[in-house]
Structure formats: C-alpha cells, structure tokens
Amino acid sequence: MQNIYDLVVIGGGISSSTFIANILKKGFNGKIAVVEAGRGLGGRCSTRYSYKDKKLALNHGCPNFNIKNSIKDSYLDNFIKELLDEKLIKSLDNSFFEFDENYKFSKKFDNEFYLGNVYTSTSHMSKLVENLIHLYNSKDQIDFYFETLIVKLSFKSELWNILSNKNKEIIGKFLVCSSNLLLHKRSLEILNVREIPLREAINKENNMKIDQIIKLTNKQEYIKRINFLIHTKKNYNLEGFFNKEIVHFVFNQKLQKDIGFERIIFQKQIDNSLGIIIHTKNIDFILNKYEREDNKILYKYVSNKLNTFLLKNHITFKNLLLDDISRMNWRASQPIGEGIPERLQLCNEYNIGFCGDWIQLEGYGSVSGAILSGLKLSDKFIEFY
C-alpha cells in the first residue's frame, strides 16, 4: 500500500521552504513530501558546488534579496527578523557598489535588487533554503524526492496523484505548486507533454478559480539570464577597500548595455581563493554572437570584458588567473507581466494551493515576493486544514 502524504509540495525553492517552515511553526503535524526536479533545495536561490573541490561553492542564481519598503511589525519584517535572529541571513550593507555609464561609482541606486534593506545568506543561498525548511522540522515530518520532475497531475477521490517522468508516483491529500510550470504552456515543450498538467487534472469549466489561474499564468513571460561562474587560482584578493568576503559590483542600465554584464559578484571561498559570478541579462547580444561557437571563445570574451572593467577602475588582483569557468543558463529567471491575484492562491474545492514569486504581491518576481507568498499561503492553508 502506497504512502499517502497529508501534503505534497512541488518545488524546493525559497517560497515553498517559507511555506513549510510556517505551517510547521503553526503546529501542522501531517506528513509532507517535497518533490524537486533539481539535485537539491534552492531553486533559483541555489548554489553550484565545484566538481573539483566540493567545498568551493558559488551562488549561481539569486545572490541576495531586498525588502524595498520596510514596515515595522509587518508580517514580512517579522519573518526577516526571525531569519536574522536565527543567523540564517545577514545584511549586505557596505558590500555593494553601483557604477554609472562612465564606469564611476554612482551614489544613487537604480538597480531594483539593491533598494531598501539588502540581505544575503550567512552561508550559501542553497543552505539558506535548506536551513529554512528544517527550522521547525524537529519531528522529522518531511520526505524529500530530488531529481524528480513531475510531468502529470491527477485528482481522484479527493487525492492528488503526481507522476514523474521516470514513473515515480506520489500521492497526497493536499497539493502545493510553488512553480507555475505545471500551469503554463511552456510545460508542453519543457516536460514534453500533450496538455498543461493542471489543465489535464481539472478540466475547463469545473472550477472558476482554476480556470482563472491557468488563464492568467499563461500571460506571464520570463526574463532570461546567463550567469558565468569562475574559480580563480588560490590566494587572490581584491585589494584595499574591496578586500571583503563578498563584494557586488552592480551596473546601471546604460553601463549594462555597454559592458554586457548586469553585475559582477566576488565571493571569497573557504580555501581563500576568490569565486567570481557574472550576471548577464542582455543575453541576445551574447547568444547571437557566441551561442554556436566553442564555449572557450565565449569564456575568453567574458574574461577580457572582466579584466577591462577591473583595469578601468584600478581594481587590481595580484596576478589574476582564472582556474575554471562555466555557465548557467536561466531560461526563466524572473516572471514578467501581471502577477496572479492573491485570492487565487488556494482552491479548497480541489485541495490545492500555489506560492512563488509569480503571485501578485509586494516584491513580485523576487525573493521577497516569493517569501511573502509562502507566508500568505501558510495562513490560508492552516485556516483551511
């Protein structure tokens, strides 16, 4: 007889870990399955560990997050305070610098990720998500299914039955989707299915909320990004003022067009070597030029651009030598278009809920929105349960 979970959560990103932490905190004592396509937790807040040395780690997705409009005693602020008290996050103040189109430091920030209070993980971003999900998991209520890509959903006899591309079946009484992939037409290509999985599970005109959420989700598009991940030889330091554990160089819109990079992040590693992450958003420019070429040419271009930038700013390393360089393609780094109204987050007729940065809340398309969506859904879920 197959295990029936009280709750199945698809996706192991920051929105679902927030949701799970909060329902556990509020006393939910059911059994939970977390089902994640990737090898570990994190989602877009994840970290890549070096093949050569597992101790070396670079945040290949989101490196930090911010709360633009901090309101004392608000729901989100209380949660952030809890994360600070638990030492899961720390302030990034004094570690980020914005450059203008003349390659000069600008006083004013125009990058949306650095407005208000800016935070990062005290370790790696994946670790933040992992620690968060276990914050109140003292009774070991969660089973994890990694490398499990869900391609089919069905709802029969009040139970959700979810099926992976490798025919792994998981059954639960309540389902939470933390990604909109299973509602979106891009699933047809990505999951290689004939119908949008949620649509197949709940046919049209059976439920107004479900019809609306599928309709609105399909109007959303995503920003593509490419990140380059670089390990340097040992014992390099940014010198002088920039000799810190983490440094973010952020470029204003005009400079991004010129340099082709969105930001460069320096992240000191445990063995004292320096990791470098370059974020690019202007991907057509890069892809058109290099996609069909050897990666080596692309990487040479990236390291030349990096060196030009550093030299222009008199930022020097002692003998900067790149050890290895790889890249991460983010087909869907942030949603654009209207978010999904919060009132559609939970559908009690079908025992299903939704969270993630694609819900229309303050911080839509970013970590703070994803966290808020997890907090809001946890309230709705506890009330419903």
Ligand SMILES: Cc1cc2nc3c(=O)[nH]c(=O)nc-3n(C[C@H](O)[C@H](O)[C@H](O)COP(=O)(O)OP(=O)(O)OC[C@H]3O[C@@H](n4cnc5c(N)ncnc54)[C@H](O)[C@@H]3O)c2cc1C
């Ligand atoms: C390069 C980059 C830089 C960013 N920079 C910033 C920043 O500086 N500040 C900021 O606030 N935000 C930033 N963001 C956005 C931020 O990362 C996201 O808003 C946030 O992480 C979203 O969290 P989430 O839980 O909603 O979704 P996700 O992290 O995407 O979690 C959803 C999870 O569901 C899994 N999943 C999806 N479909 C299935 C399936 N069918 N079966 C199994 N698992 C599935 C996915 O693998 C994923 O792990 C950045 C994003 C990227 C990619």
